[in-house]
Amino acid sequence: MNDSIKVRPARNAELPTLAKLIANQLPDMMAGRKRPDNIEQHLARLIPDQSLILATRGNRLAGLTAVDLDHLQVLACYLDPETASPDTPRQLFKAAEKLALSFGARRLSCTIKKQVSGFMSSMGYVMTGDGVGDDSAGRMEKDLLAKARPELKQLLELLDELGIPEDYGIKHRMHLMPEASTLVPIGRDIFDRDQRMTPAAATAWSRMQSAANSRGVELQLVSAFRGVSYQANLFRRKLADGQSLDKILSVSAAPGYSEHHSGRAIDITTPGKKPLEEDFADSKAYQWLKANAGIYGFKESYPQGNRHRIKWEPWHWCYHHRPGA
Ligand SMILES: [Zn+2]
Structure with missing residues (x-):
């Protein structure tokens, strides 16, 4: 009982x-x-x-x-x-x-x-x-902030500083993403930068990449873990370049809300496609991911017509712990 x-x-x-x-x-x-x-x-x-x-x-x-x-x-x-x-x-x-x-x-x-x-x-x-x-x-x-953790208050101050609207997360139904605490190397991306993910996501990514490879599908890494400060600097740079906040938010999640903070999200491309473009959806790699990524625990976070009102990102996949896995 x-x-x-x-x-x-x-x-x-x-x-x-x-x-x-x-x-x-x-x-x-x-x-x-x-x-x-x-x-x-x-x-x-x-x-x-x-x-x-x-x-x-x-x-x-x-x-x-x-x-x-x-x-x-x-x-x-x-x-x-x-x-x-x-x-x-x-x-x-x-x-x-x-x-x-x-x-x-x-x-x-x-x-x-x-x-x-x-x-x-x-x-x-x-x-x-x-x-x-x-x-x-x-x-x-x-x-709600009266007794909130200092890290959360700091993050919201950062959002205010960048001019992110207060209702950003609610409007897009996007959760704040805690930064991953443990990360392991997953090799270099197509720009030759070292990339990291959480241990479980890294293992799943490696398995998925090999499985695709054995079917003649090449999955290439564009970007994986990105911290809040990285994302904030990206916003600062774009704002300094004269881009409007609306324009920046149309292609990048606000700092604190990016799934890349979690160490479980990954941007994928394949030879012959420009990274981070919708055109990736026309590739064999995307078709393979649609059919098989779920087996490895990866999900397309922002499919066409998603409820987050985020533009389609066929390249962006996130690892979710599967129940019982
Ligand atoms: Zn992404």
Whole structure:
């Protein structure tokens, strides 16, 4: 018997049950919103961003919270009084805040029922004074940076210095990427620079490259690990050259958000193709990667029409730990 409360993102298959529970008037800590008619559809939109967060005890629902990332707002925090523990709302809010922070968001707000204002204050939320036209409700907001790690504050200061819009991560649904702590050499790239990846990604890359080779497909390395300061200097150089920030952001991820920081991303080319151009998609190498990269744990991060609103990057692949691998 496991009696402890677990907090995790909801899955698609759970939506009909969740919608039914909400429709049956599970108590909500939030105020100022009508429950939508088509609850299931509303919830479904939150799944890709993992912004529908559940607290469960065994196989029972103890509570759930829904975060509107575009408006940095907690929309709902439902609790099942019979299953939730006194700590469940805190756990749910912590998870919502962690999610917002992972995109580089700096605050989170909510419209609460007045009777929970004491709890919300204890969580670091303050009344904003924006009227909601209802005495029983109030708007509260939390400064997520107040207790953030110094490295995170430093990174956000760097983004401000470069003029990166505050909503960059939210808008593109791109997470801040911690820099890899352990890197190993993976040889030289096509420009004769030494490149590095994390040990697991390096092994996977080497296996994938050999496998392609044995099929007569040559995968060449353009770039792998790049640190935050490297990316920041790239931006500074381009800005100094007179390029507009919009133009720079259309081809380079903002410092802190590049998958290359993780040591798991790699830019690939093949003989006869110019590196980092969409034309790579017309190569045998790209076709081979589409069919086989998954076997080695690599995924195309920004395919055509991706939900990050990042231009197609057929050359950019990222290693993801496979479950059980
Ligand atoms: Zn890349």
